[in-house]
Amino acid sequence: MKSDIEIARSIELVKIKQIARDYDIPVEEISNYGRYIAKVSESLIDEEKVKRSNLILVTAITPTKAGIGKTTVSIGLALGLNKIGKKAICALREPSLGPCFGMKGGAAGGGYAQVLPMEKINLHFTGDFHAITSAHNMIAALLDNYMYQNQDNGFALKEVLWNRVLDVNDRGLRYIVTGLGGKTNGITRESSFDITPASEIMAILCLATDEDDLRRRIENILLGFTIDNKPFTVKDLGVAGAITVLLKDAISPNLVQTTEHTPAFIHGGPFANIAHGCNSILATKLAMTFGDYAITEAGFGADLGAEKFYDIKCRKGGLQPKLTVLVATAQGLKMHGGVAPELIKEPNMEGLKEGIKNLDKHIENLQSFGQTVVVAFNRYANDTDEELDFVRRHCEEIGVGFAINNAFMEGGDGAVELAQLVVDTIENQPSQPLSFAYDETDSVEEKVTKVACELYGAKQVLFGPAARKKLKMIQELGYTRFPICIAKTQYSFSTDPKLYGVASGFNFAVRDIVINAGAEMLVIVAGEIMRMPGLPKEPQALHIDIVNGEIEGLS
Template identity: 90%
Template sequence: MKSDIEIARSIELTKIKQVARNYDIPVEEIQNYGRYIAKVPETLIDEEKVNKSNLILVTAITPTKAGIGKTTVSIGLALGLSKIGKKAICALREPSLGPCFGMKGGAAGGGYAQVLPMDKINLHFTGDFHAITSAHNMIAALLDNYMYQNRDNGFAMKEVLWNRVLDVNDRGLRYIVTGLGGKTNGVMRESGFDITPASEIMAILCLATDEADLRRRIENILLGFTIEGKPFTVKDLGVAGAITVLLKDALSPNLVQTTEHTAAFVHGGPFANIAHGCNSVLATRLAMTFGDYVITEAGFGADLGAEKFYDIKCRKAGLQPKLTVLVATAQGLKMHGGVSVDAIKEPNMEGLKEGLKNLDKHIENLQSFGQTVVVAFNRYANDTDEELDYVRQHCAEKGIGFAINNAFMEGGEGAVELANLVVDTIEKQPSKPLTFAYDEEDSVEEKVRKVALNLYGAKQVLFGPAARKKLKMIEELGYTHFPICIAKTQYSFSTDPKLYGVASGFNFTVRDIVINAGAEMLVMVAGEIMRMPGLPKEPQALHIDIVNGEIEGLS
């Protein structure tokens, strides 16, 4: 089979204005970024149409390094729905350059279920990530300058909470010292870098409802505390207008197309292991304005992305998904069943059966939110019919809809079974109102306990010294009503990335809390998770090149 990028190159793209016309998106309103990409203004959102659209979440079992294929299923489902005559649009996140040149090589789907042009989407796209990076670091530079220029007036910061960001995996930047080399180089202090998807600006862009809300949230960003112990915000710095200017174009969602020319909105890119892991509210609402069925995804496993999709994005944006698709693979199930990574491509029914406990735990968790769940089995070439039939029978015994997804190999035709299942389930099983994992009025500690004990299977929640200090700070600032965003490993329900399957009876330790006052959420940093990833021993960058004028190595 051709590589992802070879498939992408083989498809003759439809001009983006024609894609817009096919979905009744007013072409006079869109702003072209070349022939095949456009920005669509958020002013086109129609709440009446949003309320009539069918929103579908695609999530997954706990991922493995072998991958699960959630984005491929999301795109494939949109293709399958289009094949059966439905007006479907997918709403996805933008890829990050860090993982693209690190582990993944890209994040625009795969095979014959991709969003295109995949090379542009995987690289600089419309510059949204660069705008977010620039806006975040502009705040950092302006804050440092404010401290430097006003130091002789007695102004000083007791604590600075605002790091810098970069959309590159670079472990050497996690902890740094700025202002070295003399007095004219600024105020010397400890600092560090996070990756751009972990930026509070990224979260703000993805949660903002319009330009005014974007500016309000930027003003509320907590930068730190003055020497007198008073909170110091972007509003105090006086630069919210300038930062909003930097983000003005980035706020509008991006319209592209799939391998079969259906519309796709790709906008925002927070990671679900260190941020809230969902595409922008504006892109989702635009998709719901112009599509009868809208498929969106939430990052990593359902314990991370789906929980945050419900408890943060849906809670704050008033969204109500009609159904959740849970993606599983035979390889992933076998790994969670105790089979070693180098053997998961080989038949192993015992490992598969044991790994179904991970699937069942995710189903139970999703149902606790009041969601109707169906399972999409993402098929790989080495999967056996015996394995597929066993998982199908297991789901049938639990009363869970099941379909094979073969969109990677066959495009929309390979997702027709899944599309029919989704439509039939929505029509026959009316959705229930969302039930959240915790109440806004709960204390921060209680919110964490409810998620960790009920969804993860923890025995108890512990807070380290830095986290306890932040808890007191949150109480004093009046932020206890904010939802929580737990940052932890994506490879386990626990904080131990090697504890596969269904972990239980473990201690869940929150070591620090990042206060996102502008995004209006509290990031609980648990275990050893890093907000700036490192590169692997063999980065994907070693395989990315230009050969005879064509980009190779993206996937």
């Protein structure tokens, strides 16, 4: 089979304005970025059409390091729905350069279920990530300058909460010292870098409802505390207008096409292990405005992405998903059944049977939100019929819909079974109102405990000294109603990335809490998770090159 990038090049793209016309998107409201990419005005969102559209979430079991294939399934489902005569659009996140040049090599789907042009989407795209990086670091530079210029007037921050970001995996920037080398270089202090997907600006862009809301949220960003314990915000800095200007174009969702020329909105890119893991509310609502079915995904396993999709994105955006698709692979199930990662491609029914517990736990969690769940078995070439039949029978026994997804190999034709299952389930099983894991009025400790103990399986939650200090600060500032966004490893229900399967009875250690007053959420930093990833021993950058004028190594 051809590589992803070879398949992408083999597709003759349709001009993006024609893609828009085919789905009744007014071309006068789009701005071309070349022939095959466009920005679409968020003013086109029609809330009445949003209410009538069928929103579908694609999530997954706890992933392996190679992933589970949610994006491929999301795109494939959209293709399959269109194959059976439905009007479907997907709404996905933008890839980050960190994983593209680090572990993954790309995040635009795979095989014959991709969004195109994949090289541009995986690289600089429309510049949204650069705009977010620039806006975040502009605040940092303006804050440092404000402190430097006003120090002789007695102004000082006893605690600075705002750091810098970069869309590169760089462990050397996790802890830094700025202002070295003399007085004219600024005030010497400790600081740090996060990766751009963890930026509060990224979260704000993805949760903002329009430009005015974007500016309001930027104004509310908490930068630190003055020497007399008063909060100091971007509004106090007086630069919210300038930062909004940097994000003026970035707020508009991006329109591209799939391998079968259906529309896809790609916008925003927060990670789900260190941020809230969902594309923008604006992109999702545009997909719902112009599609009878809108398919979106949330990062990593359902314990992270799906929980945040419901408790943060749906709660704040007023969204009601009709159904959730849970993606599983034989390899992932075998890994959670105790099979060594290097052996999961080989047949192992005992490992598969043990690993099915991970699938069941995720189904149980998703159903606790009131969601109807169907399982999409993402097929790989080395999967056996015996493995597929076992998972199918298991899902039938517990009353959960099951379909094999083969969109990677066959495009929309390989997702017709899944598409028909989704349509039949929505039409025959009326959706329930979405439930949440916690109430807004719960204390922060109660919110964390409900997610950690009831969804993850923890015995208790332990708050460290830094987290305890932030809890007191949150109470004093009146931020207790904010939803929580837990930052933890994606490879386990617990905070231990090697505790596979269904972890239970563990202590859930909260190391710190990051206050995102502009995004209006509290990032709960648990275990040893880092908000700036490092590169692997053999980064994908070693395999990315230009050969005879064409890019190689992206996937």
